[in-house]
Amino acid sequence: MAAEQGVGGDAVIRLTSRGRTIRLLVTVAAVALLLYGTIAGSDDMFPFGPFHMYSRYYPANGYVTGTSVQAVNAAGRQVTVTEADTGLAHGDIEGELKAFEANPSRLASLAAAFHRRHPTASPFVEVRIVQQRWQVKNRKVVGRTTATLVDWHAP
């Protein structure tokens, strides 16, 4: 590193040519990975995967959907399961929806996670992934229905 006087009279510390080369190579590699991730990659390439939050197309006229997790506890009460209950966020469950549909018994792990976090609370005996379907017309909500996608009952 060499110091010299800059335009305004303040000192400027320059990089060595090795330091410069390393930085430029790292920059090029990171930019290339990021561009590849954006164009052809997936979440698996984290942190270089595509920035896809809110990137899907939802029709202005038709149906938009959202999922939530509902549970029935041993006392017979129906509750909405939140991230604070199990540690799994909304997005985690939506991201893994196909896996849950293929194997509903995976919902047992949510019941187990809830029980570990809240050992004194009434345990879940049934867990459901529920889908809300909103009908929109010119982006205005005109109707709403609910359907159960995955259902698990404690054995």
Place this chain on the structure above:
Amino acid sequence: MRRDAARAVTSAISRWWLAPLPLGRIAALRVGVYLFAWYDVFVYSPPVPARARVTGAYRPLAIERFLHLPTPTHAFASAIQIAVPCFATLAATGRAPRVFGWITFVLYLDWITMGDSYGYVAHDRFAFIVALAVLPTVGAARRGDLTTSERAGWALRCIEVAVVATYFLSVCAKLRFGGINWANGSVLTWAVLRRGTPLGRHLLHHPTLLHISQWGLFCAEALSPIVLFLRGRWVYVAVGAMLSFHLISHETIGISFLPHVVCIFAFLPLERIATRFARTAGTTPPEALLRRPPRQRRPAMPEQASPAR
């Protein structure tokens, strides 16, 4: 001829990316970024230790498979949760910035990789990860130091580019996954329905406003690279626009992008905070922190009768 043009472009890009900036800006940004780690791991981040207990949901990402990282346990994730902000605080002090900075980067990357291995990967902290990766490379940087350095310039430019890339590449993702008609859909209606705040839910009654906002967002993100070339007060305008955008998203759909927001401050002359503070507190003036030789004070008495008189 063509080779000359390529060389000229490469050299222009390298000059731009390495343009020297004050070391004091790095020192100030380090304090903000590293101390944010406390809020990040305990409040903002996904509850990684709790996730680690949902054993069946773990889906290791490529980086974890590549490094053969073990399945996270509750105890391990809890230990990382404590270690990240502790090492980050040491890094924030500015002592041994490389050692503590690199340790913080590795621990944080592990922390967030674990958190993102349960089905959903957010993109709200790309710039923050980049900041943690590049801040250690600058080495020593004192608060208020106006000496400019190419090391500081490269690191700050990387953070700025990462901030802008988060916007610009998300437009590319919208085109890839949503198609050219994305902004004519109802994504914001969906966002508000899914996680709208009471304020956000009011917007459901104003679908035209949501439609216009979709176009506004799309255009603003597509034009975001301009921010990298602004100067003077336009930088403040751009920073204000970015901060307002995140404030509005937080108030309407509860998404703040806070780690990213911390990095937006890399655009500002943060080194002046220390200079101003020094002035008000009456401590060492900023000029004294420059690496210029201090002006010698002449003895008052002997040469009073100068030739000029």
